[in-house]
Amino acid sequence: MIFDNKSFKTFLTILSIFSGLNLAMAQRPAWLEEYNEHQAYKDIYVVKKINNTNGTYSSFLVDKNGKKLTPAYRDIGKFSNGLAEFVTFENHKGALGMHGYLNKNGRIIIPPIYRGAGDFQNGITYVIYPKGKQMGLSYLDTLGKEIYKVPVELFPNDFLINKAKAAYVAYHDCQEDFIWYVNDNVTTLNWKFGKYTEADIKKAKEPFRFYYKGKYGVVDKNLILRVPVALDDIDLIYKHSGRGLARVRYGDKFGYISSKTGEVVIPFIYEDTQKPSLGRYWVKKGGKWGCINKKGETVIPFLYEYAGRFMDENRASVSLNGKFGHIDTTGRVTTPIIYQSASYFKHGVAMIQLDNKYAYIDTSGKVITKQWFSEAQPFREEMVETQRFGLFYEVLPDGSVKFKRISGYWKGGLILLGLVLLAIAPWRFFKARMKGNR
Template sequence: MQSAWAPAQITPAGNKAWLKEYNEYREYDDIYVVKKVSIPCRSYETFITDKSGRKLTPAYRDIGDFAEGVAEFVPLELNAEGQGLHGFIDKRGKIVIEPKYTSTDRFRDGKTWVIYPSGKHYGLSYIDLTGKELYRIPIHHYSKDYLIKDSDIDFLCNHDTKEDVLWWIARPTDFHILNFNFSRFIEKEIKAAKFIYHFNYKGKFGIIDKNMMLKVPVALDDIDPEYKYSGQGMERVQYGDKYGYISPFTGDLIVPFEYTDTRKPTNGLFWVKKNGKWGCIDKTGKLHIQHLYDEATGFTAENRSAVAINGKFGHIDKSGKVRTPLKYDFASYYNHGISMIRIDDKYGYMDTTGHFITEIIYDEALPFDNLTTTVERSWLRFELSLDGKEKFAGFSYKLNAVFIIIGVLIFVWLNNLFYQRVLKRRLVKKTTK
């Protein structure tokens, strides 16, 4: 874990007489940060002084290292939970950011993170040097993580600004931290990334942007950087047993974790499953088609999706309008303008107008994935073209199987007959002898 430490000294009292009353001091240009420890780890006071020892601040529990002109500080007064609150002061001792945070860190590149209570959870934001919030992680979407009741605030003896908020998974060794700082090598890699950076910590995923702001805490169970289920400017991510979507460019959560299943987008729409039913959202996460369907296929170039309710299939277009009545036992996706339909275990083919290009007469059939497809009827196999014309292609696979079975049976019969004759000859020869 790396931070932008300002150059300072931390030693016992030095050669200035007035420094001898303090246990520690750090020197920054024309000021000192000094600490007096009355009872180690229990009672101590910290001040900013000028070169002559004049105090520029009241007594604080701790003052951290200066970076970018400010330093983290913790007042003597604790909050209602007995915890120190954290803010920032400048070198003159002026409070720049009020002490109201549970935890924070030194400023780097004009920003730092701050942790604060958020209901039963801890939240994390980024602020600038004036205290203005730059980004707030939507912690309410991560309801199983970073619970205050499962967390401890830990800090070094006599140094309240060297603190961590620890979220315990299994005490006493397994825990997460809400704030993440990275090594210089990884930081360089993150900043060189084109957009966001995915990282893994103890089997969980987090997402940080190239400005070193954590956009998703380390809580995700799955991500999709290879775009197997993602597209249209949204990346699918998983939290627990639910899916949502983030921006692969900024890392912002676009769609909350509401869906139990999803499919890769087609023609700008995402099929997503909620409460056991499929519906469609667009690339902004807005619900485009209501969650009505038990089954659904992607939208093809014909602006059609095959859908089903209560075992009956038909087609809808991207507006959600029914274009083929949901009355068939099965309906395939459209391809090359043709869909395969099944009624009472027989297959036929229709175009986008609902006109059947064949009768519903086939025992076996396949969709038009190519310019021709294969169908079977009356134990015969045909190659079917887009205009519904048949070309004989051989016997049915089932009939071929029957021929094979008959051939095997004949072989077994002949083999048995031959064996019986051989056995009979041997018996005759033995009797003759």
């Protein structure tokens, strides 16, 4: 019989498969037949026996001869980084099985004190446990040392134990998880990513900020969740952020995370914030503005109804009891808080308003213009135009004032006066002639 090339290759493939199966059957120990499932790791096996009648099951770690290296556990997971997760049976009081880790000798390395856990990846795993009214999440190394604890207590409305749903895989307790429904969407405390997303996370220069159905979370390049998926907003374009901190929102309150680590460094206690300036963060609490530094320490008390940014002159405009003035970054008042309004400083000069008139001051609070104006504006360029009695003036940062032009009202008035004079002049000339003729 003659085979074509394609048929011959197919025949060889089938033959190799059957040869491999026969070899595997020949190498498979006879004692494995008493177990329903097994997973081989060179000279040891993770085996499981399932009672199909009542649905009970138990798992063991055994050597190549079938000798049990562990007592019966409810489940034993896959080995990774030399450790495998295991789950104990419920105790006589009905408590749920707890999760821990053992090595290939069957010795417990991390005790079973957790409600959930995962496989080790690059020497790190996550564990889930009750923490007050919430489920907590931490990351451990292969010795059980805690690397990072997710601050779930900062998110008191999320991850509540009484709203958690346990998700099980039949006969595989090591694959159980806890889920919550948020706005009818399923979310979880620990987060698993696809391989392409993982690649993006590991390449990112900063902690990776991700979005899921209306919520944000932050994970670092080691796949450690620094902030759980509970944030309502992250200032991704740094409109209100800077100097190493990014503004985030939980519910109706604001806080900050570190742009370097992704961790929450300033909790969610503020009603509003401003973009930082000169190392100060204006934040609003209790309806008043005050300043904190990047550690969250209060450096200017929460006193002010209004606060402007600190400019290069180390001054910020503030309002207290309806009056305006200036303070520096230490909170010291540099312009008395007595004015109707006080602008930002530019070129060392700020505009003030008092009794509905305007003038300009220097950084010491001294008024540098001799005149007060009916209309004015803050400095943007190296000169500014003001108005007084309908006359326009040019004001320079040194306080000097130079007449520039008259207003349209003055022009209109002068034109009208000229017209009146022109109308009166012929009549007076005619009247004088008539008087002369007499």
